Amino acid sequence: MNAGQIPTSEKRRMGHSTVKRMADWRVRLRSSAGMQKGRMLIFGRHFNDGWLFKLAIYIILSAAALLYLNPVVYMLTTSLKQGTDLVNPMIQWIPSKLEWSNYASAIIGLHYWKSIVQTGWISIAASFLQMGSCAIAGYAFARMKIPGKSIFFFIVLMTFLIPPQTLSIPLYVLYSKLGWLNTPLPLLIPGLFAQGLKGAIFIIIFRQFFATLPKELEESARMDGAGPLKTFWRIMLPLARPALLIVFLFSFVWHWNDYYEPALYLKNGDFTLLAQSMQFLQGNLNAAAATGSSMGGSYFSLNESITMAAAFLIVAPPLILYMFAQRYFVEGIERTGIVE
């Protein structure tokens, strides 16, 4: 690389003409290398590291990303449109005036502050329970000598394949017998027992993660006289922090977005989660309009803007979470070593 560079002391020793000749040669070499370099930049040494290739990647990915983001952008811009903008064919993306009152209506219609608190604590509690119980099960599957373990693990895989809807009728009957309907219990208790929303995936994640940790850890803990519970709690669980984080994040987001179960088990309306509250939008707004105007049975005209504002309000918390924890979501699966 530095072939052309000659220390000054050498230059002084050599004659003037020699130096000039050398410089000449250097320039020529540099120009040809430059051309080669340019060609390499464009076409790449191995075809997949040149500019051309990168340009193609950017184009394809950007097009796909636009497709992905299109509905999101639509949601945002529509949520800020006035009623007249919605029917105006000239206005497609940019509203003529930002109509923040859509959000105000949506907040009323969703009972936003009440349900965001409820959804928040249920999602956090459920994912916390799921994280703990699945970690225990995953550890047992990864590390413990249990007769019939492979059969049990096969059952775990099977539970992943069973659509939750197949089980929902008997569970509904069960919960109604237990008096759990319209309480958060159906969403929390299964998590305590390593079941619940996509519990099987979390068990698999933990199993794969614990399997990558060195065996010596437990052996030395055992030498020091620690029981299995202590070993798990004091040594293995702190080491599993990345896996715990991933599972927590995924579980939180999935619980937040889950619609099916709340819609089934929480029906009477005093306990609503955000994911299901979209359907009450009209009713709640009517009620609010009625109390405001003191004329019974008034009708609030719900337009697309308000629906989109509501939709955005529903997905905003996980979206904000994603903005901060994006790295863990995206790299998480690689890092936990779920792929072996």
Place this chain on the structure above:
Amino acid sequence: MSRMNMGSVMTKQDHARQKRLQSFKDALRGYLFLLPWMLGIVMFVAYPLIYSFFISFQKVGVKNDGSGLKYDFVGMDNYKHAFVVDNVFPVEMFLFMREVMLVVPITVLFALLISILLNQKFKGRMLFRAVFFLPVIFASGQVLLELFNQGQGTLPLVERYNLADVIYDVLPITAAGTVMDLLGKFVIILWFSGVQIILFLAAFQTVPRTTYEAAQIDGATPWESFWKITFPAISPFIILNLIYTLVEQSSNPFNPVLSHILKNTTDANTGYGYASALGWIYFAFMMLPILVLVFIARRQSKRTGVTR
């Protein structure tokens, strides 16, 4: 007592006994750790499964005094009813299966393509990764439905170039209908590929960099090294992703079969028993392709000697 024996010389029987004791203890500990999961399986999976299997042969109604449920054994009637009397279910099931057969390969193929591109080295790949994973974060049932209702599932170019007319001209009516249906949901189909992309990206990491370097020195083009190195390495993950997509599709919010089942649950005429039977039929249909895939995966792993 194991500590006491440690110092003295152990006989063979002692040793064997010790070993058995140890493995018994290990098993006990293992079961202790698995206990929550086992309880969960019994309560929230096994019991519902058995119960729903049981009531799928019953007509479930409410007792006359309204105190609880009453069961009348009806044999296979519920299952027959699904195909003979119910004129919605078989049609919905067929349409849904056909759609799944199209949607699943498309999703996985798209995920593979995107992940190959994302696996290249270029600036801003993390940003793109974040975008492609975004839908997983907020693909909430009702929000999706609302977007879909407002026509945001379609590809923008379908509208702009009036692709519908072209498709109806070129293809026979039934095929064109399916294609249009797919195009109508295309964006949302793509939205369900976030996890798959991540899985593929992780799969690419399993191939050591040195393998590619070695191939490169031997003069392999990137094209060749993709098919000869990458593809065999990730083919188990293609199957894994196919299974994942199938499972996800089988519980997605647009699923007409599920809403039909749910409708029957609350229907006084048919009730839980019939809905359970429908659930089982649905389950059987969904398991069919999954079993095929599992079978392929096992054969594959046997052939390459990879254990998974």
